[in-house]
Amino acid sequence: MLWIKAFHIVFIASWFAGLFYLPRIFVNLALETDPTATARLLLMARKLYRFTSILMGPALLLGIWLWLGYGFKGGWLHAKLALVVLAIGYHHACGSLLKKFEQGGAARPNRSHVWFRWFNEVPVILLTAITILVVVQPF
Template sequence: MLWIKALHIVFIASWFAGLFYLPRIFVNLAMEGEGPARERLLLMARKLYRFTTMLALPALVFGAWLVWLQYGGGEQFKLPGWLHAKLTLVLLIVGYHHACGSLLKKFERGVNQRDHKWYRWFNEVPVLLLLAVTILVVVKPF
């Protein structure tokens, strides 16, 4: 179980590295006009989104495996309250990841309507989500 937990942590950290950096590319894209710099930023964003998606999948699989090992397998599948809250936040993180993909598509089509200030705030969301999940996992407040 410790190997699974270690792999889960590594993939979570890697996934979040992408979730922290991709919106920073969006900030730069929102400030950039047409030209080679914009195309380079779009290429970076595409590659990072694909790579981040590949990191998210094992993070989720190893997380589900941990839940199963710890709480599954019996007749009752009863999860503690903190884990319900964590899984809800994980759904929000997956939604944020998906939103990044949608925003990337808007940049690719040239239909982005948001300014760089909005993306700076958008960039703070994964920080708050990671903070909340970490507190739930370590402190287990309920």
């Protein structure tokens, strides 16, 4: 089970690395006016989102395997699972924003770079809270 736990941590860290960086690209897209630079940023965002989506799968599957193997119980687990659902929702929200940036024109997200800077903080808060719940198991 320790191998499963180790790979779960690796995939979670990799998935969240993508969630940390993708909104940073959105900040730059919100500021960018040059079509060539915008195209380059969209290509980077598209590739990162695709790769991050692939990493999310094993992270979740290994987490389920751990849950079934160890039979974790307690309120901390329910809180952690709720935050994982929020992380999945955040991931899909990033995909939706990416599609809007790709469509451009009137479909482009009507958000400022400041909004995207705050949006960029959400995965930090989620990962911090999840880590505290798993390590401390406060309730």
